[in-house]
Amino acid sequence: MTITETSQIGIAILSLNGTLDALSAPDFRNNRSVIDPEKSVVIDMENLDFIDSSGIGAIVGASRQKRQPVGGIILSCMNDRVRKVFEITNAQKLFHIFDDTIAAVDFAATRQSARA
Amino acid sequence: MSSIITLTLPGDILFARLASQTASSIARLLADDQQTETESCVFAHAFELAVTEAFTNSVTHAPENATSAMVTVTFLFEQPHLTVSISDANEPFTIETPAPDIESFPENGFGLLIIRKLMDRVIYRRDGEWNILSMSKSL
Amino acid sequence: MKTILAFREEEYAWVHEAFPCIHPLLLPLCNKPFIEFLIDFAIIADSSSLRLLCDGGFDAVERYCENGSRWGIDLSYGSIHPDDTIHAMLGKNRKFCGEERIMIISGFSFIRYDKRLNYKSLANTMAAGEWATCPGGRITLSGMPGKTPAHWVDAPLSLMPLDGMASYYRASMEALESGADRYVLPGYGDEPGCAFGRNVVISKSVEIRKPVSIGNNVQLLADTVIGPSAIIGSNVIIDRKSSVESSIVFDNTYIGEHLKINGRIASGNRLNDPKSGASIAMEDPHLLSGIKKKGVLRSFPRKFTHAVAALVMIAVLFIPFVILRSLLKLRGQWKSARTDFLSEATGMTMSLGKVELSTASSLTSIAAALSMDRYGWLFRVLTGQLALIGSKPLPAEKNRLEITRSALSYRPGVFSYAEAEEWPSSDGDATGGDAAIVERFHIAHSTPLSDISLIIKAFVNRFQEKSIL
Incomplete structure (x- = not known):
């Protein structure tokens, strides 16, 4: 899996490409923006082909570390296969899920300014 | 028609993808001429995911410094069921684990839940030193 | 135009309680799943794409509707939070919405519409905002309206909340009575209604x-x-x-x-x-009747008749038993061993002698036909440890100790009901299988009198079966 990180109006956007599983989950977990409890992160999953429970666990664990567990990590553009895994584990309840990355960034920015 | 394919892999997480993609390909192969495109994708994904989960469990629960540990993945197709068995020589376990409470942001414990939800039948048995987890689903 | 259907779990929580086997969105109204009425309406209102949003699981709905190709539309799925506003929903689905006009149907409510009317021009030309509401449900339009057409026809539309069994019943009956005129309903028939x-x-x-x-x-x-x-x-x-x-x-x-x-x-x-x-x-007496453990007093007549019958059998079979056993013992064909079996009381075991009649010969078949191998067990009936007829005793193995706790209908007997009814005995797993069902049925419904006739049947069946050997 590759992680491409960009930033927009103070929000980190992580684009995941490939497979998020037990092998690649540590890369995600150790990402600086993911670890930072103050940082809002949008995860762009457009090119994420496959996720398993380790991947779900990594994302859930990351959002627990955020100051605002629901809202610190925002997901966007997941395909049906990935969505299915979120649904089976019920993890979709913990996230705001967008079908558009820019909309997700806008949402994160409004939340951040509301907090500040 | 019934056929058996066996894969014996080193118990290393590096090989999880190999096992799961093999599972996905086999499932796809069987489903393609009997199901619609969407159905066969769902069928293949179910096996890809279930095998990933089972293989990852086998590897992560292997005793420390068990470098020589092997995991065997067996595929058995008996129309219309595809059964995948994952065997390892770890400590015995149980598949009757409750689903984790999502509100507490759990990081693990989803594996068996996923397997149970995706497969039609999941059977665990202990055979001597071996754990055998059999998962099957009908076309 | 595109349509968003949005539901929150709490709106239809009552369905889970009332009809636990059905996903609320698939709840049938006049034999047609609820969600299909909404899909139909979206199509009548000229939608080409539909997105279903929910804050809970909808796996069953997805399996049923798939990608919507059955209705000739694009159907996709997404998730929302219980407190998301319409505005938030539109944001979360920005890519889906694009620049198009969007109709949002939210809430678990039944839409009263008429398939013959023209909702298309209304949906496209009305100002953005609420179209119809009811407690717990509404239809909202968003996006720029199109030009008002030359002849503008009103088409009535109203919502009815589905908030409990009563309103569900009313909506179903309404759909049935208005019939296939207003809604697309399943089934064939050459006359209306x-x-x-x-x-x-x-x-x-x-x-x-x-x-x-x-x-x-x-x-x-x-x-x-x-x-x-x-x-x-x-x-x-x-x-x-x-x-x-x-x-x-x-x-x-x-x-x-x-x-x-x-x-x-x-x-x-x-x-x-x-x-x-x-x-x-509604109880089906054969399969669903409540099986209760009978108290000591209620079981007394049964124990008494069983003991009397056992006594009769002991007396009648005494002479054949003594002769046959000594003959067979001499020839080394009578082997007995003691095994632990589960007793009727939960978690307890009892030890019973089990006789193996080895090698077939005319003598052993006579002995087997007369159930000589069970002779010793008859005395256990006198002490009340065994019934004369009941379930096949289960060998006490560790994992089976729990069984009697879960299966209320286990009453070990010298003969089993399965033998009386000539069901193939299930040696492997006496807790499952057809034979076990027969046993459970009889244990739940036996009376001392019917027991006696079944004992005779079991004895005769064994006699016929073994004497063929």
Whole structure:
């Protein structure tokens, strides 16, 4: 899996490409923006082909570390296969899920300014 | 028609993808001429995911410094069921684990839940030193 | 135009309680899943794409609707949070919405529409905002309206909340009565108010009073009266001389003989009264009767008759037993060992001698035919440890100690009911299989008298079976 990180109006956007599983989950977990409890992160999953429970666990664990567990990590553009895994584990309840990355960034920015 | 394919892999997480993609390909192969495109994708994904989960469990629960540990993945197709068995020589376990409470942001414990939800039948048995987890689903 | 359907779990939580086997969005209204009414309406209002949003799981719905190709539309899925506003929903689905006009149908409510009317121009030209509302549900339009057409026709539209069994019942009946004029309803039939599915078997003497809607694979047996206002799902059997009026019978339900169902909802083995919400269990005496452990006093007559019968058998078989046993012992064909078996009391075991009649010879077959191998067990009937007839004793293995706790109907006996009914004995797993069902049925329904006849049957069956050898 590759992680491409960009930033927009103070929000980190992580684009995941490939497979998020037990092998690649540590890369995600150790990402600086993911670890930072103050940082809002949008995860762009457009090119994420496959996720398993380790991947779900990594994302859930990351959002627990955020100051605002629901809202610190925002997901966007997941395909049906990935969505299915979120649904089976019920993890979709913990996230705001967008079908558009820019909309997700806008949402994160409004939340951040509301907090500040 | 019934056929058996066996894969014996080193118990290393590096090989999880190999096992799961093999599972996905086999499932796809069987489903393609009997199901619609969407159905066969769902069928293949179910096996890809279930095998990933089972293989990852086998590897992560292997005793420390068990470098020589092997995991065997067996595929058995008996129309219309595809059964995948994952065997390892770890400590015995149980598949009757409750689903984790999502509100507490759990990081693990989803594996068996996923397997149970995706497969039609999941059977665990202990055979001597071996754990055998059999998962099957009908076309 | 595109449509968003949005639901929150709490809106339909009552369905989970009332009809636990059905996903609320697939709840049948006049034999058509709820969600399909909304899909139909979206199509009538000229939507090409539909997105279903929910804050809970909708796996079953997804499996049913798939990608919408069945209706010729694009159907996709997404998730929301319980407190998301319409604005938040639009944001979360920005890519889906694009620049198009969007109709948002939210809440678990029934839309009253008429498929013959033109909702297309209304949906496209009305100002953005609320179109219709009811407590807990609304239809909202968003995005720039199109130009008002030359002849503007009003098409009435209203919502009815589905907030409990009573409103669900009302909506179903309304759909049935307005019939296929207003809604697209399943089934065939050449006259209005009468829709039948495939493979419906109607006996000669059945009376059908309109309006009715009947699903697939339904059997209406002799002298049943169906309707008026009966909605019968698929895979239903209505047994002889029963009537179904102003009622809903769910899929896979069996309505027994001589029953009058009026103003009720029958699902599985439950019969609900939509007005009061009360429900009772319909019991099938053969399969579903409550199996209760009988008290000491109630079991006394049974124990007494069993002991008397055992005493008779001991006396009658005494001479053959002494002769045969000594002969067989001399020839080394009589081997006995003691094994632990589960006793009737939960978690307890008892030790019983088990006789193996090795190698077939004329003598052993006579012994087996006379059930000599069970002779020793007869004395346990006198002490009350065994019944004369009951379940096949289960060997006490560690993992089986729990069984008697879960299976209330285990009463070890010298002979088993399965033997009396000539069911193939299931040596491997006596807790499952057909033989076990037979045993459970008899244990639940036995009386001392019927026991005696079954004991004789079991003895005779063994006699015939073994003497063939």
